[in-house]
Amino acid sequence: MIDALIRRYYACFNERRFRDAASLFENDALLEHIPFGQQSRGIDGYVRFATAWLAAFPDGTFAVDRVERRTEMMFEVHLLATGTHLGIFDIGIYQFKPTSRKATLRLRELLSIRDEKIYTSTLSFDLNDLISQLSTVDYSELTARLERVRRLHDELLRAEGDAARERDVADRLGPELDAARRALRPHYNRERSP
Helix, strand or coil: CHHHHHHHHHHHHHCCCCHHHHHHEEEEEEEEECCCCEEEEHHHHHHHHHHHHHHHCCCCEEEEEEEEECCCCEEEEEEEEEEECCCCEEECCEEECCCCCEEEEEEEEEEEEECCEEEEEEEEECHHHHHHHHCCCCHHHHHHHHHHHHHHHHHHHHCCCCHHHHHHHHHHHHHHHHHHHHHHCHHHCCCCCC
16 A cells, blocks of 8 residues: 555656645645755645756656665655756755756655655755766866966965965955866856856
C-alpha cells in the first residue's frame, strides 16, 4: 500500500499531474528542501516546487531507485532525477544559469506517511554534485581577471610604504577579485540575466 502511494507520488510529477498529487498530501503537509532551507506547505507548496523544477528542467523526471523503511511511518526514497538544464535553477542562495546539459542527480527524499497521506517531505541532495554538473566556469573571463589581479599584485608590491598608493591599488583590486570569483563560481551570482 505504502509502496503504491510513493510510486503514485512520483508518477504525478513525471506525468505533470501536479494537482492530482493533492490526494496524497495532508492539507498542511510540510515540504522542506535541504540544504537550501526552503520550506512550504501542502499541495500549493508541492506545485510551486514542481513548477520551479520544470522551469529549469522541462523534460525532468524522477525515478525511484529504492525505498527504505526508517520507522513505522518514515520512508527514505532514493531517486535518480534526470533532465536537460534549459532554464534558471534558482534554489536558495544558489542560482544556476542554463547549461543545455543533460543532468543526472541523485536525490533522497524522506517521507513521513500517516493514514495513507504524506505529512512531511524532506528532499536533499549532494550540493557538490549539483555544482559540478550545473555550474559553468568562464575560463577566458577567469584568466583575464586573474591577469589583472596579478598586475595589481605587482603594483601593490611596488607601492609598499606609500599608504595612499596602497589604498588606491587595494580599491581597484576588490572589484577584480569579485569578478574573478563570479567567473569561477557563477552559481553564487544572483543576477537574473542568463
